[in-house]
Every structure is written in C-alpha cells, then in structure tokens.
Amino acid sequence: MKILYMTLARIGDRSFGGAMRANYIYDALREVAEVETLVIHGGPTFSLDEQMDDRGIRTALISRWGLSIGALRQRALLKRWIASAIRLGSYDLIVAQYVGIAGLVPAGERDRLIFDADDFVKSAVAGTRQSPADRLKLRVRNLVARRLARQALHVWYSNPTPEHSPPSERKSWLPNVVALPDAERLRLSPTPGRVLMVGFFSHKPNIDGLRWFCTNVWPDVLASVPEAKLHAVGRYEEADAASLPCVNFLGYVPDLPTAYDEAALVIAPVISGGGTQIKVIDALAHGQPTLVSSFAHAGFADDLHDGEHLLVASSPQEWIERCIWALRSPEQIATVAERGEAIVRRIYGSERLKALVKDTIIHLRQSASSRSKL
Known part of the structure; x- marks a missing residue:
C-alpha cells in the first residue's frame, strides 16, 4: 500500500502538540505502508520542492496567507502542486491533517482521503465581541470542515464531545497523546509560586x-x-x-x-x-x-x-x-x-494513537481487498 501524507508539521519536529500528533501519525503510517509526504509550512519566501528528499518528503513554504492577491496566487500554485503530486504518485490513500490541508485535496480524490480532523470545529474566544467578518470566516470554516467530513473515505477526530463529532458514519476517535517521560528520572523540586x-x-x-x-x-x-x-x-x-x-x-x-x-x-x-x-x-x-x-x-x-x-x-x-x-x-x-x-x-501514551492509526489503515485495506473480489 502506498500513502500520501499531508501535514503542516515538519517531520521530526515534536516541539508542540500539533507537531507531536503529526509525527506519531507519520510513524504509524510508515509501519504499515510506503509513505510519501507533503509538508506545507510557513516561510519567509514562497517555494515548492520539485523533488522529494531521501525520506520521500517534499516541502511547500507559504509566505502569504489570507485573501490578498499574493496569497490567492500562492494558494492556486499550491493546489496545482498538490494535484500533480497526487496524479503522479498513484496513491492508495491520502491522509491529510486539519481542515486547511484537507481542503487542498482535489474534490475528485476525496474518496480515498483520510481526514485527520483534529481541529474539526473551531470556536471564538468566549465572552468577546467578534466583527461580522470574523464571525462569517469562522462559520464558513466550520461549514467547510463538515463538507470535507462527508466527502472523505474516513475521518479521525480527537474531541469526543458531541458538538465536535464529524457528520460521517465513516469515522473513528483518534485521541491526542503524548510521549511519556521516564518515570524513574530524577525530578527537581518545584520553585514555590x-x-x-x-x-x-x-x-x-x-x-x-x-x-x-x-x-x-x-x-x-x-x-x-x-x-x-x-x-x-x-x-x-x-x-x-x-x-x-x-x-x-x-x-x-x-x-x-x-x-x-x-x-x-x-x-x-x-x-x-x-x-x-x-x-x-x-x-x-x-x-x-x-x-x-x-x-x-x-x-x-x-x-x-x-x-x-x-x-x-x-x-x-x-x-x-x-x-x-x-x-x-x-x-x-x-x-x-x-x-x-x-x-x-x-x-494517553503515544503507542495508543499509533495502534489506532494502524487499525484504520488495515481495516480500509481489507475492505478494499474484499470489494475487489466481488
């Protein structure tokens, strides 16, 4: 099985929560499939890697965000870059993290998309006043998330509360986890206050x-x-x-x-x-x-x-x-x-997430094999 993995986090970076999740998923995918990766990251200048490195990774650096002409131009070039990678890669599955990344997968390819909807529903700061424009952007963003969930082959979600459950029957809970520190390590005394x-x-x-x-x-x-x-x-x-x-x-x-x-x-x-x-x-x-x-x-x-x-x-x-x-x-x-x-x-150890990721991939592979025999 060959998988395209699309993420915002650099592979090997575990310095914050989202990067931890991204890398645990990457590690699990590589245990059950051949994996090639597109990393889509912010950078000082816009660039799109033409070739994969020796780990099968290509990186896109995006320097402008939002709705400016420059940002829209970069987004259009990025979407063409992704579509070309998918077309040439002959992937069995596409795993895309977050709404912003999953939304870049061409609509015609979403029947093989696993959407990692870790940030599925976003909310504003409680008790603060939002401008009409900000309220509209948040509403549109959450509508896009729901549409992607309905189109995807499978959805992973991390928040088990009902209001964060994706509108899809093809979904499973993939909790956030952490790398557990050595329980026997020498611990320093806390500084009072x-x-x-x-x-x-x-x-x-x-x-x-x-x-x-x-x-x-x-x-x-x-x-x-x-x-x-x-x-x-x-x-x-x-x-x-x-x-x-x-x-x-x-x-x-x-x-x-x-x-x-x-x-x-x-x-x-x-x-x-x-x-x-x-x-x-x-x-x-x-x-x-x-x-x-x-x-x-x-x-x-x-x-x-x-x-x-x-x-x-x-x-x-x-x-x-x-x-x-x-x-x-x-x-x-x-x-x-x-x-x-x-x-x-x-x-909440990281092995739990990796086991659940592998279970999903194995189940989807077995389902595809059964359908091919009909």
Missing part, C-alpha cells in the same frame, strides 16, 4: 488564553501570593511578549522536563480554538499539578476528573481561588497530580 504555561504562543488560541489569564486572574493571585512568578515556554511573538510584561517568556527550552519540574503549578487557560489540548495531558504526564479551563478539559473529561486528577475552572473567580489554593497547598495538589500522572500514563 512558579506558574507555568507551555504552548505554541504564535498560535492565537494559546496567546489569547494566556492574555485572558493575565487580565482576569493573575493580579488577584499576586495579591495573595506575592512571590508568584508566571513563566511561558514555547515559541512566541515579540509583540505579544511586550504587551504582557507580567509573563517571563522563555521561548524554546532544550530540557522541557526540567521546566515542568520547577513549576509549582501548570496552567492551560485556553478558551477558544478546536481539537483537544495536548498541553493538558503533557503536564500531567510529567507529574505536574495542573489547572485548566473547562474548554481545555472537555476533550479529556471522560478520563480526567476535576479534583481527582487535575483542577478545572470556568469563571475568573474559580480560576483565582483554585490557583491560590494550589500554590498554598503543595502537598494536597501533589497528591492530585500523582493520580493524574498515573491515568495519563495508562491511557
């Missing part, structure tokens, strides 16, 4: 969530816990850092487990976007006390329970009270974190 958020802060839902936390929660936390410090690990934009002076933006760190160990509390105040928040289970996998929004919790609510494995907050007042309690009650919150780590290690 240190609060940490880990994420790709160039991604709008992450920086919006952090900004919401800084505005609505952090001042009251500091008033009660003056020694508290707020750190952020992950790629960020300089303009965002300048507008949030209460945050110590660390960028990429070579030793993420140590950054987790040194935190007294990890937060995930994400209140918009799509899919499920890998940062939630990543923090728990590292054994860290974790406080998350009800939005971030929703995708894991069946397995991770408020007060038992982590803390969940909805309103600013809940966030304030639970953040202060966690920082002032290190022994109690450590017990919650221990239970959270145990269940994440049991349920």
Whole structure:
C-alpha cells in the first residue's frame, strides 16, 4: 500500500502538540505502508520542492496567507502542486491533517482521503465581541470542515464531545497523546509560586488564553501570593511578549522536563480554538499539578476528573481561588497530580494513537481487498 501524507508539521519536529500528533501519525503510517509526504509550512519566501528528499518528503513554504492577491496566487500554485503530486504518485490513500490541508485535496480524490480532523470545529474566544467578518470566516470554516467530513473515505477526530463529532458514519476517535517521560528520572523540586504555561504562543488560541489569564486572574493571585512568578515556554511573538510584561517568556527550552519540574503549578487557560489540548495531558504526564479551563478539559473529561486528577475552572473567580489554593497547598495538589500522572500514563501514551492509526489503515485495506473480489 502506498500513502500520501499531508501535514503542516515538519517531520521530526515534536516541539508542540500539533507537531507531536503529526509525527506519531507519520510513524504509524510508515509501519504499515510506503509513505510519501507533503509538508506545507510557513516561510519567509514562497517555494515548492520539485523533488522529494531521501525520506520521500517534499516541502511547500507559504509566505502569504489570507485573501490578498499574493496569497490567492500562492494558494492556486499550491493546489496545482498538490494535484500533480497526487496524479503522479498513484496513491492508495491520502491522509491529510486539519481542515486547511484537507481542503487542498482535489474534490475528485476525496474518496480515498483520510481526514485527520483534529481541529474539526473551531470556536471564538468566549465572552468577546467578534466583527461580522470574523464571525462569517469562522462559520464558513466550520461549514467547510463538515463538507470535507462527508466527502472523505474516513475521518479521525480527537474531541469526543458531541458538538465536535464529524457528520460521517465513516469515522473513528483518534485521541491526542503524548510521549511519556521516564518515570524513574530524577525530578527537581518545584520553585514555590512558579506558574507555568507551555504552548505554541504564535498560535492565537494559546496567546489569547494566556492574555485572558493575565487580565482576569493573575493580579488577584499576586495579591495573595506575592512571590508568584508566571513563566511561558514555547515559541512566541515579540509583540505579544511586550504587551504582557507580567509573563517571563522563555521561548524554546532544550530540557522541557526540567521546566515542568520547577513549576509549582501548570496552567492551560485556553478558551477558544478546536481539537483537544495536548498541553493538558503533557503536564500531567510529567507529574505536574495542573489547572485548566473547562474548554481545555472537555476533550479529556471522560478520563480526567476535576479534583481527582487535575483542577478545572470556568469563571475568573474559580480560576483565582483554585490557583491560590494550589500554590498554598503543595502537598494536597501533589497528591492530585500523582493520580493524574498515573491515568495519563495508562491511557494517553503515544503507542495508543499509533495502534489506532494502524487499525484504520488495515481495516480500509481489507475492505478494499474484499470489494475487489466481488
């Protein structure tokens, strides 16, 4: 079997949640099929690889996005590049991540498309006012996602809540997972008062969530816990850092487990976007006390329970009270974190996702073989 894999993440990059998922899927596909890959990524200049590298990977760099003339021209060239690759590759299946990538697959080829709809339904920041144009863009984007789900051969989705279920009978749940750190590693003691958020802060839902936390929660936390410090690990934009002076933006760190160990509390105040928040289970996998929004919790609510494995907050007042309690009650919150780590290690290891990916491919291959014999 020969598969074309289309993704936004560079192969080998596991520095943020979406890249983890992309690479786990890639690893699983290669165990059951010959895989060639198109990586579609942002870059300073527009370029389209003419030849695959020695790993069977071609890369497209897109320098303009949106509806400008330059962006539309790049999109048209990108679609022709993808159509040509599909036509010449003689692929049995096409696996495409996310709505934006799956939508580039020609309509006539979608009967062999596996649509990884990790971000299937997107939402706006709760409680904020949107312009009519932004509301329209979000509505159109979600309509496109539903159309792709109905056209695809099979759909993977990560968020098990009903409103995020794709409108297709040919679908299966593919949960987000994490690489489990060494349980026997030497762990550093947490720094009292240190609060940490880990994420790709160039991604709008992450920086919006952090900004919401800084505005609505952090001042009251500091008033009660003056020694508290707020750190952020992950790629960020300089303009965002300048507008949030209460945050110590660390960028990429070579030793993420140590950054987790040194935190007294990890937060995930994400209140918009799509899919499920890998940062939630990543923090728990590292054994860290974790406080998350009800939005971030929703995708894991069946397995991770408020007060038992982590803390969940909805309103600013809940966030304030639970953040202060966690920082002032290190022994109690450590017990919650221990239970959270145990269940994440049991349920959300990367081997689970890879097994489910392989099950889908094997099932589709067997179904195709049965039809060919009729």
